[in-house]
Amino acid sequence: MSDNLIPAIRGALHALRPAERKVAAVVLAELDFAAGASIRELAARAGVSEPSVTRFSRAVGCGSLRQFKRRLSHSLAAGVPYQAVTIDKRDGAALLVHKVCDSIAAALDEMRERTDPAALDEAAALIAGARRVCCIGVGPGCAAVAQEACLRLQRLDIAASAHSDGESQRLAAGLLGAQDALLAISLSGCSAEIADCARIARRQGARTIALTAAGTPLSRDADVPLLLPPSSAATPYSPGVAQLMQLALADMLAIAVALRQQPAVLEKARRAAVGLERAPSAPAPGTVRA
Known part of the structure; x- marks a missing residue:
């Protein structure tokens, strides 16, 4: 499994139960929230039970929600996933070139890991x-x-x-x-x-x-x-x-x-x-x- 937890979550989506997939959807859409949320907050945001959050954590290779949050925080610190690249209309051409190329490179790196x-x-x-x-x-x-x-x-x-x-x-x-x-x-x-x-x-x-x-x-x-x-x-x-x-x-x-x-x-x-x-x-x- 990749050290970056974010590609691992995406790669596991097809094998997750419906409730676990709801948790995954919240995590991928709100990475910063998920990294700091309690089990109760994450369960409420996903509309599932707290045990479903625990099962989700285990399904993506973490022994507990605490370990999941720690690995997710490390993944966020290591780099922003390509879907989360934000381009602002105030960005200059030079910054735009870097952001788009970084986004493409990150996407292809993720493909290499998960294909x-x-x-x-x-x-x-x-x-x-x-x-x-x-x-x-x-x-x-x-x-x-x-x-x-x-x-x-x-x-x-x-x-x-x-x-x-x-x-x-x-x-x-x-x-x-x-x-x-x-x-x-x-x-x-x-x-x-x-x-x-x-x-x-x-x-x-x-x-x-x-x-x-x-x-x-x-x-x-x-x-x-x-x-x-x-x-x-x-x-x-x-x-x-x-x-x-x-x-x-x-x-x-x-x-x-x-x-x-x-x-x-x-x-x-x-x-x-x-x-x-x-x-x-x-x-x-x-x-x-x-």
Whole structure:
């Protein structure tokens, strides 16, 4: 377990009981309050019983609430988690550069600590052995990541497709079979469209991989969950690190798949990439090639 308790709490969300998850939500939303609150205050703020607070402390690796508060205080002293980075409209350009870069670096460090290698390996094996892979995402961020994941897989000579609207997603999911895989991308993990497509795919016998946050319905229902830290609410001044984290995980997955490919397949993909680089550009309108 990481010395920083904050990533450990996020990583444990999917395994917590409902009451314990309520405590975790309060802690992550109000770190300073949680570090100094009594068991009665924390239980009241979360709307749970005091024993639930004690069970939560033990679930995240602390023997008591006192130990939990001590570790949380040390974590806060060591550094501010990326979701809590505050950018003020009065910040100058130089400070803005530092804050955004620090936020991205902290997010990627947290990913390195909490990404499950076994889940990544299982997802890569599933995709490498699939007849075809359907990548889906809703909303500008997740749809773009689904498209990027699709392109990365296509470069490995994998029959992949990407869909971002509900109708085409449901159609594509309905065409999957027992030899296929669905890669569902949803940061919130609560998208009705994505959940519907995952149900359709499973009904057809396809395996599902979810790129989503821990503790979400999608993470619990997927055959292989690839988990991201929960994202804070976006504001005009908050760094948009969530999509970068999704792209990083999509890169990890594609590279893990490539490592499983046969040399002949990789050579074929290499020749295709070289051919694309050497392809002549289209002539400008009104010009004629000699």
